[in-house]
Amino acid sequence: MDERFARQVILPEVGEEGQRRLANSHVLVVGCGALGSHTAEALARAGVGRLTLVDRDVLEVHNLHRVGLMAPQDLGQSKAVLCANALRHIAPQIRLHAEVVDFGPEQASAWVPEVDLVADGLDNLETRYLLNDACVKYGVPWNYTAVLATHGMSMPILPGKGPCLRCLFPEPPPTGSLPTCATAGILGPVPMALAALQAAAALRILVQPEMAMEATLIQCDLWGRSIDQVPVERAQGCPTCGRRDFVFLDGRPQDTGS
Numbered sequence: 001m002d003e004r005f006a007r008q009v010i011l012p013e014v015g016e017e018g019q020r021r022l023a024n025s026h027v028l029v030v031g032c033g034a035l036g037s038h039t040a041e042a043l044a045r046a047g048v049g050r051l052t053l054v055d056r057d058v059l060e061v062h063n064l065h066r067v068g069l070m071a072p073q074d075l076g077q078s079k080a081v082l083c084a085n086a087l088r089h090i091a092p093q094i095r096l097h098a099e100v101v102d103f104g105p106e107q108a109s110a111w112v113p114e115v116d117l118v119a120d121g122l123d124n125l126e127t128r129y130l131l132n133d134a135c136v137k138y139g140v141p142w143n144y145t146a147v148l149a150t151h152g153m154s155m156p157i158l159p160g161k162g163p164c165l166r167c168l169f170p171e172p173p174p175t176g177s178l179p180t181c182a183t184a185g186i187l188g189p190v191p192m193a194l195a196a197l198q199a200a201a202a203l204r205i206l207v208q209p210e211m212a213m214e215a216t217l218i219q220c221d222l223w224g225r226s227i228d229q230v231p232v233e234r235a236q237g238c239p240t241c242g243r244r245d246f247v248f249l250d251g252r253p254q255d256t257g258s
């Protein structure tokens, strides 16, 4: 066993078998801003064997107060490529793929079935409904994680075992109706903290995929120093995980009117 993981392998929760499972795992990180970059770094350092990093955007100066793996000399370059390049130095043993593209239905259908888990580095709710459709359709676990201002929330989604995003929020809000980090701001440590929560949940799912995980939404306010756990139930008649109507992925009308 690689000595770099010695302090992680002695954890009874991980062990040598768990470390081997991490090494054989492939995680898709959708979005490589603050949330995605910190999550990718945690997973790479923990020994996840393969990462696919997706982001269409380039690094801008107002990203620098919160992102991981990127520095001022990187401005104007692809966030996905910058993260992959930094991780090649940090964790040379892993396989890395950087994809500079808008994550749409085509990418979701092609990539989600190929991975063991998806991490949420997105900055908009609309794409999370697409991700939720793809993960439920193909039975791939993912972590819904979102940050804004001084607070954030995170919930692991285990298709077939617990609630999905649409059990929690049945319909997406109208486009542009919610505040964003551009309008409401974002405290730098918030995405770091939520990335740590989502990375820890990801490691647990990858190490112990058969182990049950409580269906809870964790909500925290780092400025207010509060953390709450909200139980979430699978919704009766959920269009995604109940009726398996994948409108965001397949583009079909939600109700055929038959």
Ligand SMILES: [Zn+2]
Pocket: 163, 164, 165, 166, 167, 168, 234, 235, 238, 239, 240, 241, 242
């Ligand atoms: Zn559902």
